[in-house]
Amino acid sequence: MGKITGFMEYSREGYPERAIEERLHDYKEIYKEFPVDRLQKQAARCMDCGVPFCNQGCPLGNLIPEWNDLIYKNRWRESIDRLHATNNFPEFTGLLCPAPCEGACVLGINEKPVTIKYIEFNIIDHAFKEGWIVPEPPKTLTGKKVAVIGSGPAGLACAQQLARVGHEVVVFERDDRIGGLLRYGIPDFKMVKERIDKRMEQMSAEGVVFKTNAAVGKNVSFDQLQKDFDAIALCQGATQARDLQVPGRELKGVYLAMEYLTQQNKTIAGDKIENQLSAKNKKVVILGGGDTGADCLGTAIRQGASAIHQLELLSRPPEERNVNNPWPQWPFIFRTSPAHHEAEEKYRHDIRDYSILTKKLSGENGVLKKLHAVKLEWVKSPEGALQPKEIPGSEFEIEADLVLLAMGFVGPEKKGLLEQAQIKLDARGNIQIDENYMTSVPKVFAAGDSHRGASLIVWAIAEGRKCARGIDQFLMGETELD
Numbered sequence: 001m002g003k004i005t006g007f008m009e010y011s012r013e014g015y016p017e018r019a020i021e022e023r024l025h026d027y028k029e030i031y032k033e034f035p036v037d038r039l040q041k042q043a044a045r046c047m048d049c050g051v052p053f054c055n056q057g058c059p060l061g062n063l064i065p066e067w068n069d070l071i072y073k074n075r076w077r078e079s080i081d082r083l084h085a086t087n088n089f090p091e092f093t094g095l096l097c098p099a100p101c102e103g104a105c106v107l108g109i110n111e112k113p114v115t116i117k118y119i120e121f122n123i124i125d126h127a128f129k130e131g132w133i134v135p136e137p138p139k140t141l142t143g144k145k146v147a148v149i150g151s152g153p154a155g156l157a158c159a160q161q162l163a164r165v166g167h168e169v170v171v172f173e174r175d176d177r178i179g180g181l182l183r184y185g186i187p188d189f190k191m192v193k194e195r196i197d198k199r200m201e202q203m204s205a206e207g208v209v210f211k212t213n214a215a216v217g218k219n220v221s222f223d224q225l226q227k228d229f230d231a232i233a234l235c236q237g238a239t240q241a242r243d244l245q246v247p248g249r250e251l252k253g254v255y256l257a258m259e260y261l262t263q264q265n266k267t268i269a270g271d272k273i274e275n276q277l278s279a280k281n282k283k284v285v286i287l288g289g290g291d292t293g294a295d296c297l298g299t300a301i302r303q304g305a306s307a308i309h310q311l312e313l314l315s316r317p318p319e320e321r322n323v324n325n326p327w328p329q330w331p332f333i334f335r336t337s338p339a340h341h342e343a344e345e346k347y348r349h350d351i352r353d354y355s356i357l358t359k360k361l362s363g364e365n366g367v368l369k370k371l372h373a374v375k376l377e378w379v380k381s382p383e384g385a386l387q388p389k390e391i392p393g394s395e396f397e398i399e400a401d402l403v404l405l406a407m408g409f410v411g412p413e414k415k416g417l418l419e420q421a422q423i424k425l426d427a428r429g430n431i432q433i434d435e436n437y438m439t440s441v442p443k444v445f446a447a448g449d450s451h452r453g454a455s456l457i458v459w460a461i462a463e464g465r466k467c468a469r470g471i472d473q474f475l476m477g478e479t480e481l482d
Contacts, residue, residue: 006044012112020345027188027268030338034122042115043071049106053328057104059462060086064116080127088157094121095191097458104328135205138166144475147229149216152180153457154448155235157464161481163207174215184262187295217416231443231471238449242407248361253368257292257406264299279305283399285371286310288406296404298339308351309398315378316354371400409454436470445471
């Protein structure tokens with residue numbers, strides 16, 4: 001433990017951000033460099049608890065107290081080794097993970113938790129700058145071939161782990177670039193795509209082969225993959241979006257969030273999108289209050305939306321933990337993202353509204369003009385479950401030129417790959433697996449959102465690693481992978 005009294009001497013400090021008036025004119029990452037001396041003070045707040053609940057709260061089991069101590073002692077080279085021991089891509093989690101580790105931090109019981117996420121990101125960022133991130137090719141090859149379907153965080157983690165123990169790995173991605181939702185679902189102001197490219201370079205040098213525009217179940221035969229490969233990993237994600245089933249859904253001006261976000265990311269990458277969806281000078285309504293909704297918000301602001309409303313079906317979360325949500329559980333509390341701070345400064349009010357049910361959409365000549373909604377109250381059923389109840393007389397309408405549906409995902413897409421492979425699904429419509437991550441089809445495995453349902457990036461990486469371990473055990477009869 002670097003500084004025994006650190007948690008009593010130093011207060012939590014958030015990650016420094018570029019000024020809002022500056023960052024709204026570009027799509028660069030919003031964060032500024034964290035000075036080393038201030039970062040070390042944040043690391044000093046770690047109490048090196050006898051039972052590191054942060055480690056238990058992290059799906060990857062990150063060795064958080066260890067690398068916090070190393071940063072406080074200015075031992076950066078050792079810290080990246082401890083970080084990479086459990087996490088293939090800390091630059092992804094350090095920017096995009098909601099940090100369940102911080103929700104489980106012991107200091108968080110009566111103080112603000114340690115800034116674990118930002119320390120993690122600075123370790124990997126420093127390591128890249130110092131040239132410490134280099135390929136780690138296997139010493140020997142096994143002669144076994146593995147196909148990984150999907151190049152999101154689960155697929156990339158699975159592929160890298162398998163390549164490093166000597167298997168020949170080919171990643172199949174249906175889009176034109178590698179990265180899955182990391183590439184096309186996450187705006188550049190949250191993570192620039194050069195970070196994915198750097199990892200691709202490393203993984204290519206380690207032997208991983210990437211194939212884009214390769215949609216297994218469409219232009220790539222699943223049956224042929226079964227013949228050509230010794231094992232297959234399904235890491236295609238849970239990309240089936242939850243749609244809005246109301247009158248007027250067919251109107252021009254109503255789109256799924258991923259369609260909207262993908263086009264903007266492709267534009268930033270240099271592609272020309274004909275008739276690109278844009279919020280410029282439009283009245284925008286975003287349905288959904290999660291991360292995807294916030295991504296749409298930040299994008300719409302930068303595109304120049306004239307007005308924005310963000311509507312959430314559920315009630316507004318509390319400011320503090322409820323008694324039925326005790327530490328070290330993930331705290332279900334009210335949060336404000338950087339995009340919401342941007343909206344407050346630009347539009348001079350909080351653009352969010354809670355407990356709202358959309359009833360219908362209306363327009364003229366097939367073009368969206370208004371959203372019609374009603375306010376809800378959430379009441380307990382006789383069984384104790386919360387149920388929505390419309391408030392009489394609370395109906396209202398909002399003028400809208402663009403409605404973006406960011407209401408989450410309902411599981412992996414069923415048509416194509418899963419139908420062809422005849423993979424057994426669980427009761428929730430996700431891929432069913434056994435304790436070794438194998439599906440109902442021999443030598444076919446699954447990991448990440450495709451079997452968990454839409455979840456966190458840190459879970460995707462953790463599952464990719466576990467899936468790789470199951471595949472290695474299956475192919476070799478033993479494994480040294482974690």
